[in-house]
Amino acid sequence: MYYDYVNVPTPCFVVEEELLKQNLEILKQVIEKTGCHILLAQKCFSMYHTYPLLSRYLSGTTASGLYEARLGRDYFGKETHVYSAAYREEEMDEIFAICDHIVFNSFSQWERYKEKAMGSGKKCGLRINPECSTQEGHAIYDPCAPYSRMGIVNADFDRDRLEGISGLHFHTLCEQNADALYETLQVVKKNFGDVLSEMEWINFGGGHHITRKDYDIDCLVECIRDMQQQYQLEVYLEPGEAVALNAGFMVASVLDLVHNGMDIAILDTSAACHMPDVLEMPYTPEIHQVISGSGENAVFSTAKVIHKQDETVEKQKYCYRLGGPTCLSGDVIGDYGFEKPLKVGDRILFKDMAIYSMVKTNTFNGMRLPSIAYKEKNGIKLIKQFGYEDFKMRL
Ligand SMILES: *Cc1c(COP(=O)(O)O)cnc(C)c1O
Numbered sequence: 001m002y003y004d005y006v007n008v009p010t011p012c013f014v015v016e017e018e019l020l021k022q023n024l025e026i027l028k029q030v031i032e033k034t035g036c037h038i039l040l041a042q043k044c045f046s047m048y049h050t051y052p053l054l055s056r057y058l059s060g061t062t063a064s065g066l067y068e069a070r071l072g073r074d075y076f077g078k079e080t081h082v083y084s085a086a087y088r089e090e091e092m093d094e095i096f097a098i099c100d101h102i103v104f105n106s107f108s109q110w111e112r113y114k115e116k117a118m119g120s121g122k123k124c125g126l127r128i129n130p131e132c133s134t135q136e137g138h139a140i141y142d143p144c145a146p147y148s149r150m151g152i153v154n155a156d157f158d159r160d161r162l163e164g165i166s167g168l169h170f171h172t173l174c175e176q177n178a179d180a181l182y183e184t185l186q187v188v189k190k191n192f193g194d195v196l197s198e199m200e201w202i203n204f205g206g207g208h209h210i211t212r213k214d215y216d217i218d219c220l221v222e223c224i225r226d227m228q229q230q231y232q233l234e235v236y237l238e239p240g241e242a243v244a245l246n247a248g249f250m251v252a253s254v255l256d257l258v259h260n261g262m263d264i265a266i267l268d269t270s271a272a273c274h275m276p277d278v279l280e281m282p283y284t285p286e287i288h289q290v291i292s293g294s295g296e297n298a299v300f301s302t303a304k305v306i307h308k309q310d311e312t313v314e315k316q317k318y319c320y321r322l323g324g325p326t327c328l329s330g331d332v333i334g335d336y337g338f339e340k341p342l343k344v345g346d347r348i349l350f351k352d353m354a355i356y357s358m359v360k361t362n363t364f365n366g367m368r369l370p371s372i373a374y375k376e377k378n379g380i381k382l383i384k385q386f387g388y389e390d391f392k393m394r395l
Contacts, residue, residue, distance in 0.1 A: 002379030005349060006291055006298045008251055011269040011370040014380055015047055015248035015354050023211040023243055024057035030210065030217065031059065034224040036235040039081055041206045042068040044240020044355050048075040049374055049383050054243065060100070062238040066091045073098045081203075081238065083127060083169060085149055087113065096120040101236075103127055103169045103203070106152060107161050118164055125167035125203065127151040132172060132187040134180035138281065141174040154191040167233075168192060171205025175241060178219035181208060185223055189230075196231040203236040210242040241355050248354025249288055250275060250370065254346045255325060262335075263320045265342050270324025272331045273367040275350070275357045284334035291347040292340065299340075303348070307335040322348070326365040363391040 008014065027038050037059035048071055060079025061072030069082045082095060083103035092113055095102060102117065103125045104110040110117075110126060117124045129151030133144040143150035151170065170188060173180050181204065189196070196202065204223075209215050224235045252269035271278040278285060287303040306319055316337020324331040333350070361369050369386035 002381060003373070004379055005249075005251060005289070005347065006294055008373055008380050009371055009382070009385070010251050010253040010347065011267075011274060011368070012251045012373050012382075013047075013248055013353055013358050013370050014251055014373045014375055015050065015244070016375040017050075017053065017377075018375075019247040020050060020053065020244060020354075023245060023247060024054065026211050026217070027239075027242065028057045030220060030224075030237075031057075033221050034228070034235070036224045036228075036237060037079065039079065039236060039238040040072075040076070040243050041238045041240030042072055043359060044206070045244040046071055046359055047244075047354070047372060047374075047383075049372075051076040058243070059236075063099075066095055069095060069099050081236070083171075092116055096122055101125060101167070101201075101203075103167075105150065107156075107158060110165070111161070114164055123166045123201070124164060125169045125201070126157075126162075126165055127169045127171070128157065128188070128192060129153045130170050130172055130184055130187045130191070132184050134172065134176060134183055135174055138174060140280075142172075144172050157192070157195070159195065162195070162198065165199075167199050167201035167203065168195065169203040169205065171203075171207065171238075173205065173207025175209050176207055177209060177212075177214070178216040178223060181223050182219060185227070193231075196227075196233065199231070199233060201234040201236060202227055202231075203238065206237070206239045206241070208237060208239050208242055209245070210239060211245045212242075244354035246352050246354075248352070248358075250285075250350040250353035250357065252348050252350070254342055254344050254348070256344060257320075257342060263318070263342075265320045265322050266325055267322055267333070267348065268325065268368075269333075269350075269370065270326050270331050270365075270367055271333045272324060272326055272328050272362075273364050274324075274361050274370050275333070275353065276360050276362070277356050278333055279330065285353065286351040287336060288349040288351045290338060290340075290342075291349070292343060292345075294345075301339040303336040303338040305334055306337045318342070324367075326367060328365075363394065366391050 039062045061076045062081040063069035081101040082099045085105045101123045252267040256266045290301045292299045318338040322333040372384040
């Protein structure tokens with residue numbers, strides 16, 4: 001059975017095939033222009049129902065450890081890569097069996113598993129820390145921040161311990177444009193150029209916001225070609241966000257309306273449980289659509305964020321704070337201005353909820369997990385629904 005946004009059970013993540021395809025076409029262009037490999041970073045988006053589609057466009061997946069690697073191997077196929085800040089001994093046999101590239105975070109980790117690696121015939125790499133911060137503000141997303149545990153810094157990079165290593169990996173960007181990649185590559189070339197001449201491949205990590213409207217694809221293409229031509233390297237990119245950017249929504253319903261100094265709507269979704277980056281990053285998600293009424297009588301309107309970092313950016317007649325039903329006082333999604341007053345039962349579609357939301361949900365307060373749905377040509381299909389057992393099972 002197919003649903004539409006007016007009747008799909010809430011709360012629900014809805015990922016749209018058409019929107020995914022738009023992103024995939026852009027990524028495919030980069031692959032075709034340069035011959036680089038683009039991998040899906042599963043930690044951002046691992047709705048494996050979509051993997052058959054994704055694998056028609058992309059080169060494979062990357063994983064943060066054994067479980068993601070297994071998911072990629074089982075449902076995506078093609079290349080399977082893995083990087084972890086530290087691996088568990090008992091997982092290594094399986095990791096070497098299912099992964100094509102294994103990236104180590106330190107010489108000590110590499111040497112601990114070197115013998116196994118050499119016997120496996122798989123490609124092994126080291127993650128470097130280029131010590132080149134290209135972002136401000138989000139220190140928790142900056143692997144080049146002081147005291148970072150991510151990657152080996154130049155001063156500790158021992159050229160005599162590279163036997164068996166065929167590539168270098170760096171991941172330093174977060175939601176950035178190609179100028180930040182260019183800047184990073186200049187540092188990588190300056191400090192690690194001698195090593196790159198000896199390598200077969202380089203992995204640029206993720207954080208490339210390739211499918212964002214203002215992204216400079218020509219600059220990215222130049223960066224890739226430069227590494228291919230100067231060092232004869234195979235180039236890998238492993239974006240997460242760019243694959244599913246703006247490709248999905250969170251659909252939530254208004255459960256109650258209260259007032260305390262301002263109007264407040266309590267929804268059946270929660271920032272803390274269903275979109276934790278709203279509190280962690282933090283950010284305020286945009287609203288795509290508001291739906292009042294049902295069936296034929298549904299009326300569509302929109303709403304705007306009115307507060308960003310304590311600053312009023314938009315004034316509107318009907319203002320509401322949207323929050324979750326949990327007992328966390330700070331379970332607030334944001335303050336929004338609406339075209340019309342809200343009513344119980346109204347539906348709200350939050351934008352850009354495919355990435356770093358579905359993978360981060362939790363059942364704090366015994367919250368019901370959002371259903372997972374996929375919008376295809378004929379309508380919205382429910383892929384998964386969750387219940388009491390899913391809550392109980394983890395405790
Ligand atoms: C998080 C991460 C990615 C994906 O990053 P996005 O910002 O989602 O593109 C890729 N590689 C590594 C090593 C990561 O930690």
